[in-house]
Ligand SMILES: Cc1cc2nc3c(=O)[nH]c(=O)nc-3n(C[C@H](O)[C@H](O)[C@H](O)COP(=O)(O)OP(=O)(O)OC[C@H]3O[C@@H](n4cnc5c(N)ncnc54)[C@H](O)[C@@H]3O)c2cc1C
């Protein structure tokens with residue numbers, strides 16, 4: 001199972017094995033990793049699952065598109081490596097992925 | 107001081123959030139979660155969307171990993187129904203006869219579906235949609251070519267119609283009100299969605315009551331008050347919901363008013379007992395009257411409020427309500443409650459399938475419905491909370507950035 005490391009605002013790291021097919025958001029929420037609220041449960045309707053993707057993985061993860069881009073605009077402190085984690089599907093290639101969560105999701 | 111024993115009744119969206127927030131913020135007492143369904147808390151929105159379609163499985167509908175409850179030290183009592191609350195003795199009785207003692211109790215019992223009562227309502231092949239088991243029962247009937255009659259053109263009825271069309275069924279939607287989604291949206295929005303569904307091949311009949319379901323043993327047709335008869339292989343009913351747990355609360359002497367009545371801290375009339383989510387009505391600070399909401403946002407928001415209260419950090423619940431609905435490739439996002447609006451301003455052209463309706467009451471923005479326009483929804487939601495008074499003429503001009511109008 002791909003391992004994903006979530007690093008919160010204070011620098012605390014948690015590494016979780018996330019089954020292929022789930023999203024990066026679901027890996028966090030199901031295992032109570034703080035820092036991702038995901039109020040809409042992955043419907044791309046809330047923008048409370050904002051993460052910063054580690055630069056080394058940007059190519060594999062890809063950029064936000066369509067609806068995600070317009071929702072992402074309303075997250076706080078958006079950077080070029082920002083994504084909504086409910087729109088990132090976990091694949092075997094994402095093993096080792098590191099994402100950082102922002103200070104606040106609102 | 108002894109650590110308070112907490113029992114949560116109802117293992118749904120609100121309960122899952124309550125547990126997550128309590129443990130994240132340092133609640134240490136023992137927690138027992140009593141849920142009538144066989145499943146640990148799961149999310150319902152996909153039940154009429156991706157899960158119904160078969161695009162996602164149970165693993166993505168269930169909210170938390172099993173290990174989550176173990177690690178959180180939560181005792182799960184699934185498949186068990188709470189039947190009585192003894193407030194004097196602080197005991198909860200389950201349908202098994204078992205009694206559980208509590209110091210604090212949280213009712214998170216959700217809603218149950220409103221059922222048909224017309225002749226023929228008890229025939230087979232008539233389904234409702236509230237839980238995973240309902241979807242499992244419906245699924246074998248969702249085969250290409252089958253004739254589906256959907257009774258009720260609210261969000262759920264229309265989402266089901268969209269999914270069923272996608273799966274190749276022949277779909278007829280029957281609605282008693284003169285237009286679809288009448289309870290929640292403006293006429294312009296209703297006509298837009300009616301047109302979208304018709305274009306997709308759905309037949310829609312509004313303004314006509316269901317008089318009876320006909321058939322021998324299994325449902326074969328819906329008879330309408332205007333004499334029409336709609337033949338169907340399967341019928342799915344979405345005619346609204348009623349708060350659950352009200353009888354349980356009333357029998358215990360808790361005040362109820364269109365749901366279990368709570369205050370802005372989610373306390374019932376007995377401050378040791380809280381209630382959260384669909385089953386409650388609460389005083390809306392924004393709208394100035396009591397409301398009962400049926401949404402994920404409200405379940406999560408009240409759960410967070412209840413967690414803070416149980417931890418002694420009171421924070422009155424005061425969020426702008428929000429909701430969404432996915433039909434075909436359209437995302438409808440709703441912020442606020444439009445009841446009592448006196449003016450609707452459309453922004454953008456419905457023909458482009460990306461537009462929004464802004465609802466004003468006495469000049470104040472009270473609600474927004476946005477179709478494929480996330481910025482209108484997000485900025486609108488914020489402006490509703492700020493009780494903004496946008497200029498309607500400028501609002502209607504999509505060339506003026508919304509940021510400039512709403513600030
Ligand atoms: C098909 C469908 C689609 C939806 N789509 C959306 C959407 O797109 N967006 C949105 O915001 N909302 C949507 N909703 C609404 C949303 O799912 C609810 O508002 C939300 O689930 C409410 O959470 P809750 O915890 O209050 O109740 P629930 O999640 O309903 O949980 C309550 C639980 O309590 C249990 N229970 C009741 N009484 C007892 C008892 N006496 N003892 C033990 N257990 C009991 C019930 O069986 C249930 O499992 C949808 C709902 C449905 C059914």
Ligand code: FES
Nearest residue numbers: 042044047049086
């Ligand atoms: S969970 Fe709501 S947008 Fe990602």
